[in-house]
Amino acid sequence: MSSTVVTGIGELVTCDGTGADGLGVQAGAAVVVEDGLVAWLGPQAAAPAADRRLDVGGRAVLPGFVDSHAHLVFAGDRGDEFAARMAGTPYDGGGIGVSVAATRAATDDELRALLAGRVAEMRAQGTTTVEVKSGYGLTVEDEVRALRIARELTTETTFLGAHVVPAEYAADRAAYVDLVTGPMLEAVTPYARWVDVFCEPHSAHAFTADEARAVLTAGRAAGLGLRVHGNQLGPGPGVQLAVELGAASVDHCTFLSAADVDALADAAGTTVATLLPGVEFSTRSPYPDAAALLRAGVGIALATDCNPGTCYSSSMPFVIALAVREMGLTPGQAVYAATAGSARSLRRDDIGRLAVGARADLTVLDAPSHVHLSYRAGVPIARTLELEA
Ligand SMILES: N=CN[C@@H](CCC(=O)O)C(=O)O
Ligand SMILES: [Zn+2]
Secondary structure (H helix, E strand, O other): OOEEEEEOOOEEEOOOOOOHHHOOEEOOEEEEEEOOEEEEEEEHHHOOOOOEEEEOOOOEEEEOEEEOOEOOOOOOOOHHHHHHHHOOOOOOOOOHHHHHHHHHHOOHHHHHHHHHHHHHHHHOOOEEEEOEEOOOOOOHHHHHHHHHHHHOOOOOEEEEEEOOOOHHHOOOHHHHHHHHHHHHHHHHHHHOOEEEEEEOOOOOOOEOHHHHHHHHHHHHHOOOEEEEEEOOOOOOOHHHHHHHHOOOEEEEOOOOOHHHHHHHHHOOOOOEEEEOHHHHHHHOOOOOOHHHHHHHOOOEEEOOOEEOOOEOOOOHHHHHHHHHHHHOOOHHHHHHHHHHHHHHHOOOOOOOOOOOOOEOOEEEEOOOOOOHHHHOOOOOOEEEOOOOO
């Protein structure tokens, strides 16, 4: 067993729920790490001895970002779709079929390399936990393959067979829902922790409330936790369905009614509203009012939604900066939502905060304060602190 004491921390952000914005900021603190866990934290002058010392030279240290919504197992490129969107073509989910075709055509090793590259890109920007969805296979074999490969890199794997109705089932949607809730679900269950569905009445490719309910209840019966893509392209039933079924998270929440906000506030502690401002950026959509959600008592998280269609960014610092500039959060609220909030959406308390016994997932900033994540937008100041000798 070897230990490291991290010293010279300009600002230690623990996200322990205390102090301004719940950030639990400590000045002059040190952290002792043993076997990947926080063994001690407190004033540097009182730090116990350790095998190694790592001085971070006055930089800010915070819990690693938790990216609780990402679609990273895909091949192909949709840059043209992005360019067309910037010229006025609205997003409707139809481009997902392009990624499905490219992903099906890729070999296991190609997909594995693409995934590894994207996870490494995230880690280099301070993300230490990432959730990875399937959803570009949409056959039993291709969905199993995506989740099997994702499981090699993360335990937070999500079955998204109900991403869109694939072209070959366009004339018989019910048959596809039967496949997703039957043989496909059974085959992917060993590799998935969560089930998700794109519940969206404003896309002909996505799923209705009744279809989504069938997918989620089947997933729950198979032992999976529930996540929902909801209220992305317009007002819709996703939020209410997520709350009704006790989902851990409903993601996007771009278009919320007052009743949706009330339902989310009542469900705080069970259902987190995961906001994905990179999607609003990349689809020219209005940003939801995150500050109003907090005032209403809604539990919120921030994530990238890194995917080839609506947001091909792997950057949690970018998301934090957008949440501050465009969604009304303070820099501290945004950091909390990107760490402790996202951990909550994954029902994890061993990540997203720094406390004795939690995972020692540390992110360090080339800056003295967490405020610089949004103040210095676009500058690569965040990175995972590698503690291995
Ligand atoms: N909206 C559904 N799924 C993704 C986009 C997937 C794609 O366009 O490839 C999202 O979260 O935005
Ligand atoms: Zn998504």
